[in-house]
Amino acid sequence: MPTRQTTAARHRADGRAHTVLTDARLTAAHNFSSATRRTGAAVASSGLAVSLLAAPALADDEVRTTAVDVSALTQSARAIVEAAPVVASPAEASWTFENPAVTAVTPPPPPPPVVEEEPEPEPEEAASRSRSAEPAAPAAEPAPAAVGAPAPASANGSAIVEIASSLVGIPYVWGGTTPSGFDCSGFTSYVYAQVGITLPRTSGDQRYAGVEVPRDQAQPGDLIWSPGHISIYAGGNLQVDAPTPGKSIQIREIWQSNPKFIRVG
Incomplete structure (x- = not known):
């Protein structure tokens, strides 16, 4: 009776758990890497170069960002990149901005209005004004009649x-x-x-x-x-x-x- 060989089924090893958060993390890392490359190209076109180093190490299945591609730079620009210090920014770093002090300046007061002086009146006019300004003298009251009179x-x-x-x-x-x-x-x-x-x-x-x-x-x-x-x-x-x-x-x-x-x- 012939012998039948049975091949055991092969199963894929369990991989890392995949969740919605895993997709979000990979997408963010990919966007950051693309932005880094664009930044390097923009800086290179202006004659400057910046060396960027990724923040703390990511997991082995995540994208790692290391440095800007400087192969297209000139020799002098490449020398600047190699001599530039590496700046690393921790993930918890925050940006702060100082508000400049504002000083209120009070505008100067407006100049006083110009008062035109009235010309001096002629002597006759001045005398007329003086007479009109004086209060009218009260009318003289008639002298009272003598008290008492003979009976008619x-x-x-x-x-x-x-x-x-x-x-x-x-x-x-x-x-x-x-x-x-x-x-x-x-x-x-x-x-x-x-x-x-x-x-x-x-x-x-x-x-x-x-x-x-x-x-x-x-x-x-x-x-x-x-x-x-x-x-x-x-x-x-x-x-x-x-x-x-x-x-x-x-x-x-x-x-x-x-x-x-x-x-x-």
């Missing part, structure tokens, strides 16, 4: 009219009730108080302080009332009153168109 003959000896006439010339003062100044109702109240008769303070109230009488029956010393004003009847067509601000107590004609005559007491 038409008063027929009325004590009230005599007292009222003695106050002629005292200035009108709004709200005044004393000889330092009177308003119309303050004046009548003061005069009547001198004979012992008390009157209300305002002219509107004094209208009702007595009895209204017809004009042809009025007697000196009666009150004469009109809206907003009151005075003392001095007989005939005269009255004594404190008129308006800026004036003083005076004896004057009855000017009211339809006054009311009030007898008090």
